[in-house]
Every structure is written in C-alpha cells, then in structure tokens.
Amino acid sequence: MDCRDKANKSIGCTVSQCRHHCNVSNNCTLDKIEVGTHESNPTKVECTDCESFMPKD
Numbered sequence: 001m002d003c004r005d006k007a008n009k010s011i012g013c014t015v016s017q018c019r020h021h022c023n024v025s026n027n028c029t030l031d032k033i034e035v036g037t038h039e040s041n042p043t044k045v046e047c048t049d050c051e052s053f054m055p056k057d
C-alpha cells in the first residue's frame with residue numbers, strides 16, 4: 001500500500017518496525033507524536049524515545 005498521501009513531512013522517521021511508519025518516504029503517518037525520555041536526566045539522543053511507537057501486528 002502506498003502511504004505517501006498520509007506521510008507527515010514534518011515528522012521524519014526511520015523506524016520501519018512501527019505501525020505508523022511510511023517506508024516509502026521515511027515519514028510518520030501521524031499528525032502528532034509524543035517524544036519522551038526513560039532517563040531522569042537525559043543527556044544524549046539515545047535517552048529520548050518516541051512514545052507514539054506501536055509495534056506492527
């Protein structure tokens with residue numbers, strides 16, 4: 001399925017394992033995402049998470 005019509009060009013993403021990912025253009029298909037952290041004092045990019053991630057079925 002071509003997801004380009006749903007791709008949000010303001011949210012680039014390469015997490016192809018996510019249900020919301022558009023692999024044609026490497027964008028998220030959601031209008032809005034939540035980004036958070038699993039650290040008490042985040043200092044690196046690795047400390048941040050997309051909390052809108054959902055696994056594929």
Ligand code: SF4
Nearest residue numbers: 013018021028050052
């Ligand atoms: S929800 Fe997060 S991880 Fe999933 S495609 Fe969108 S930006 Fe990427």
